[in-house]
Amino acid sequence: MNDRTIGRAGFLGILGAGAVGLFFARDFTGVLDRAVPRAVSSIVPTSGWRIYTVAGSMPKIDPAAYRLRVDGLVEAPKSFSLADLKAMPRAEQVSDFHCVTGWSVSNVHWAGVRIADLLESAGATSSVSALRFVSAEKPYEDSLTLEQALLPDVMLAYEMDGGPIPRPHGAPVRLVMPEMYGYKNVKWVDHIELGTTPQPGYWEQHGYDADAWLGKSNGLSA
């Protein structure tokens, strides 16, 4: 090895390790967690939730004044208070949350209402085949087909990890769709429109893949 190859070998070694990191760096989450002092990791996330918002500020919704409007293909448009939602059959689940930007949170406890129960209370007609979830955070929205929305682990959640959903996570009500990436899990949902075709959601209008099922390529599974 001559003088010049030492520098080049080091350079190429780092490049190679980095390229391998595209596939395996996720395994370093725990290492980074331990290596970064708590004072730093309280500011800079090394693991856990990250909060992404698209409007100027997060919606602040008074739970007592909250109303969920359901309209479109219904017998008559209806509004539900938080108490109305809590009076419907309560569903609970533990599921993982995967963001399309690469981070995940395992074992999130959710409680809320299954979509089938909501549709029944709202008086949905039999022609419904798509649901458009509109956020109080304008202009965020996203849609699911009826078939997707009726999967057994999809819910409109009002509790997270044993308490009311915190504001950054979509208080008071958010959609939970664990088999798809996080951008389908609309926060601060205050309007559901029932229709026949799914509308492109906010990020899909900005180039995101409409096929948001957790991929096989990235080692994730629902």
Added chain:
Amino acid sequence: MSRIERFTRTERVLHWMHASAFFALLATGLILYVPALSTLISRRNLVKNVHIWVAVAWAIALVVIFVAGNRRRLADDWREIETIDRDDRRWLRGRRAPQGRFNAGQKINALLTVAFALLFALSGFFLWLGERDHRFLFAGTGMLHDILTFLSVGLLVGHLYLALIHPSTRHALRGMTTGEVDEAWARKHHAKWVEAERLASAHEHPTP
């Protein structure tokens, strides 16, 4: 006080272009990454677009500098940077050893900066593409981009300390702003380089 040219215009333009892009990418990147800033600034799509377009502008500027600049000089720089000779290895072990135009620490800083820039571009590209086509969403892309940020900020802090504060090295900042450094300083800190320059110029202008 006589001066000696250390960096040509091409090298200085490359340095300051990269530095400006780095700061713009760091600022927008931190808004996207640090929760307190993300929720304060919000408007994720806008910030994200600025981040991506700055990265694209950086790549274009890089190509322009390579095409329109002094390529031979850049090739010489890279050859010097890659060459970690016996004196460099002694220097890295904390011994006194004469250094070339770049000392061993500067060489390592340069090698890491180039490697990190390429890996930032690679992981950034796959972050962008992966959102658009989930087949290209690899498990480690985001974490790699994050780890590079931590490492680069560490490198930057060291670089700024040596360039702005540390008494024996801060004179080098002149070289990156005006292109020239004090010859007496250079003789002390980069003896092999000054000697090589002297021999080269003696060869070009032999005294009768």
